[in-house]
Amino acid sequence: QDRTSLLEVSGLHAYYGESHVLHGSSFVVPEGEVVTLLGRNGAGKTTTLRSIMGMVRDRRGSIRFGDRELINLTSNRIASLGIGYCPEERGIFASLDVEENLMLPPTVAAGGMSLDEIYALFPNLKERRRSSGTKLSGGEQQMLAIGRILRTGARLLLLDEPTEGLAPVIVQQIHDVISQLKEKDFTILLVEQNYHFAATVADRHFIMENGRVAEEVRKNELEEKQDIIDTYLGV
Ligand code: ATP
Numbered sequence: 001q002d003r004t005s006l007l008e009v010s011g012l013h014a015y016y017g018e019s020h021v022l023h024g025s026s027f028v029v030p031e032g033e034v035v036t037l038l039g040r041n042g043a044g045k046t047t048t049l050r051s052i053m054g055m056v057r058d059r060r061g062s063i064r065f066g067d068r069e070l071i072n073l074t075s076n077r078i079a080s081l082g083i084g085y086c087p088e089e090r091g092i093f094a095s096l097d098v099e100e101n102l103m104l105p106p107t108v109a110a111g112g113m114s115l116d117e118i119y120a121l122f123p124n125l126k127e128r129r130r131s132s133g134t135k136l137s138g139g140e141q142q143m144l145a146i147g148r149i150l151r152t153g154a155r156l157l158l159l160d161e162p163t164e165g166l167a168p169v170i171v172q173q174i175h176d177v178i179s180q181l182k183e184k185d186f187t188i189l190l191v192e193q194n195y196h197f198a199a200t201v202a203d204r205h206f207i208m209e210n211g212r213v214a215e216e217v218r219k220n221e222l223e224e225k226q227d228i229i230d231t232y233l234g235v
Helices: 045-052 075-080 098-103 115-121 123-127 138-150 168-183 195-201 226-233
Strands: 005-016 019-030 034-038 058-065 083-086 156-160 187-191 204-209 212-218
Touching (some): 005 187, 019 045, 045 058, 045 083, 045 187, 075 083, 098 138, 115 123, 115 138, 115 168, 168 187, 168 195
Parallel strands (some): 019 212, 034 204
């Protein structure tokens, strides 16, 4: 039985100037699921997250979040409705320490996590709370970037390649954090290049090619659709 969809993207087009990047992409993210966007470099995964977040100015189609249409809203407005975006470059302020970085976002919705709740999820960050952004490892920066959006009360988290460049032991920690967030009823849409990680963490995958979703694969279909996945991802 499918759950209610929290996010419903249909016929999404996006442009960077003259360049037409998304070509009518459609997919749904059911409430409470972990969903990945897979696909080769340049398929349009990051652009999809940026479009949902209102960061690609020239976009058309429909992006429904609950009962709201987001396609014409500004980024600030979209964030205030309860969507948190963690970009690939993480956006940690080097001159601020861990706790100052966590305190940056204005709490936008009820249910935003307290510092104590965030530290319970990321014990490392508590130990390093007075360390400046520059002194953090890649893994700690990623944890901090996720922790920071949890402060805002966002219920839908958009994570762009959270495991990129991280050692296997840290990738496992990110896996555990995502599992804990799922248990806490967050809905997570993540872009992943690491297929193995995606396969172990997600309920559902959408494979993108040439700016649209070409294939949906549910967790229980991974084996039967392995050939299709390999073809699209070129593995
Ligand atoms: P990657 O993993 O390499 O980031 P992706 O699937 O996330 O791949 P996008 O980053 O969304 O892909 O890029 C989709 C297409 O849009 C690519 O052809 C890329 O060159 C182009 N593109 C991305 N950002 C811009 C930009 N700011 N201006 C112009 N073109 C862009």
